[in-house]
Amino acid sequence: MATPLTLKELSKKEILLTSGHRMCSGCGAPIIVKMVLLASDYPIVAANATGCLEVSTCISDYTAWKIPWIHNAFENAAATLSGVETMYRFLKKQGKIDKDIKFIAFGGDGGTYDIGFQSLSGAMERGHDMLYVCYDNGAYMNTGIQRSSATPYGADTTTCPVGSGIQGKPQPRKNLTKIMAAHDIPYTAQASPSHWMDLVKKVKKALEIKGPKFMNILAPCNRGWRSRTDDAIQLSRLAVETCYWPLYEIENGVTKVTFKPKEKKPLADFLKPQGRFKHLFAPGNENMLKNFQEMVDKEWGYLLKASGTE
Amino acid sequence: MKLKGWKNVNPGAVCTEAGSALQFKTGSWRAYRPRWIEENCIQCLFCWAYCPDMAVNVKDGKMTGFNYDYCKGCGICALECPGKKGNKAIVMEEEGK
Ligand code: SF4
Ligand code: SF4
Numbered sequence: 001m002a003t004p005l006t007l008k009e010l011s012k013k014e015i016l017l018t019s020g021h022r023m024c025s026g027c028g029a030p031i032i033v034k035m036v037l038l039a040s041d042y043p044i045v046a047a048n049a050t051g052c053l054e055v056s057t058c059i060s061d062y063t064a065w066k067i068p069w070i071h072n073a074f075e076n077a078a079a080t081l082s083g084v085e086t087m088y089r090f091l092k093k094q095g096k097i098d099k100d101i102k103f104i105a106f107g108g109d110g111g112t113y114d115i116g117f118q119s120l121s122g123a124m125e126r127g128h129d130m131l132y133v134c135y136d137n138g139a140y141m142n143t144g145i146q147r148s149s150a151t152p153y154g155a156d157t158t159t160c161p162v163g164s165g166i167q168g169k170p171q172p173r174k175n176l177t178k179i180m181a182a183h184d185i186p187y188t189a190q191a192s193p194s195h196w197m198d199l200v201k202k203v204k205k206a207l208e209i210k211g212p213k214f215m216n217i218l219a220p221c222n223r224g225w226r227s228r229t230d231d232a233i234q235l236s237r238l239a240v241e242t243c244y245w246p247l248y249e250i251e252n253g254v255t256k257v258t259f260k261p262k263e264k265k266p267l268a269d270f271l272k273p274q275g276r277f278k279h280l281f282a283p284g285n286e287n288m289l290k291n292f293q294e295m296v297d298k299e300w301g302y303l304l305k306a307s308g309t310e
Numbered sequence: 311m312k313l314k315g316w317k318n319v320n321p322g323a324v325c326t327e328a329g330s331a332l333q334f335k336t337g338s339w340r341a342y343r344p345r346w347i348e349e350n351c352i353q354c355l356f357c358w359a360y361c362p363d364m365a366v367n368v369k370d371g372k373m374t375g376f377n378y379d380y381c382k383g384c385g386i387c388a389l390e391c392p393g394k395k396g397n398k399a400i401v402m403e404e405e406g407k
């Protein structure tokens with residue numbers, strides 16, 4: 001690598017997602033997309049699952065993308081991109097394309113953990129040369145904050161509302177990063193926009209690896225998380241420092257924690273600024289808070305063990 | 311920006327102009343406006359990196375101000391700005407005051 005990885009150097013590149021998109025003020029997803037696109041030194045072709053990012057970056061025929069981009073349906077971003085990538089390989093073989101092009105699919109947690117999971121799993125199993133990036137904001141935010149399998153334990157959503165029956169989502173979230181790693185693909189990673197260098201390095205690494213890659217990136221959503229419009233980066237940083245969202249990668253079966261907080265903060269530091277967890281701090285719900293902390297501790301312990309950095 | 315009628319949209323909703331969303335000025339969404347205080351700026355470019363709307367102008371690796379045509383006033387840049395000796399180089403001010 002000739003140029004050093006600094007913001008100064010990155011800022012000299014053109015950002016291939018333009019202003020004028022209609023994501024909410026303070027949304028985490030466009031920050032992620034911008035970092036992913038900046039990380040690449042190759043031309044990118046992208047597919048997008050239905051979701052906030054898709055609807056807000058391509059309204060009517062006004063697109064914020066400056067790369068070839070395709071939206072098909074909610075459930076098939078990975079399948080759609082599989083087809084594009086296969087066509088590319090075929091044209092390359094025929095000598096009709098000689099450029100090195102990389103393929104990236106973007107999906108929210110709804111389009112990835114739930115509705116698009118089958119096509120994602122299939123594309124990974126078939127071994128397509130692509131990177132799938134999930135921007136995980138933890139619910140169907142676009143349609144009005146309905147729970148998804150990525151919604152964290154205890155979170156208030158419109159389909160698991162806090163009331164006399166339940167106190168937010170009763171189930172813990174699905175650990176999709178681990179499920180993707182279980183596909184035995186060459187590269188799986190988790191990242192956060194707060195740690196931009198870690199994120200950019202992981203994308204760069206993923207793009208150099210041939211075969212299917214998956215990255216799960218935490219995407220703060222102030223509408224659904226019931227937080228302020230200015231705290232997307234602060235909250236994603238707290239998610240990492242409390243080990244709610246550990247930064248790690250699994251490369252050819254080898255797990256590596258890429259950021260270990262000097263001092264692991266209590267989970268409450270991440271939960272408290274978010275209105276979706278407000279009830280967890282009400283009298284009577286101490287047990288839920290304790291359960292949630294234990295889930296995070298267990299997963300962090302497992303990761304440290306797996307990476308041999310206990 | 312003028313929206314096309316359904317008869318004029320390309321078949322398959324194909325967009326032929328890359329980055330045409332630039333025609334949509336999102337600056338009107340703003341309730342708070344970021345103000346740059348140059349003397350407190352250490353040119354770390356965190357504001358540029360974290361802005362969700364690509365509304366921080368940078369030239370030759372240096373922050374030069376905001377693009378108010380698109381800035382939605384979220385305040386992320388102001389919150390993340392380290393500034394100099396505890397003095398922020400970005401402050402949010404109520405729009406229209
Ligand atoms: S207030 Fe938000 S949209 Fe405006 S420049 Fe700062 S980070 Fe960007
Ligand atoms: S974040 Fe603040 S100090 Fe850093 S470049 Fe922007 S204005 Fe300057």
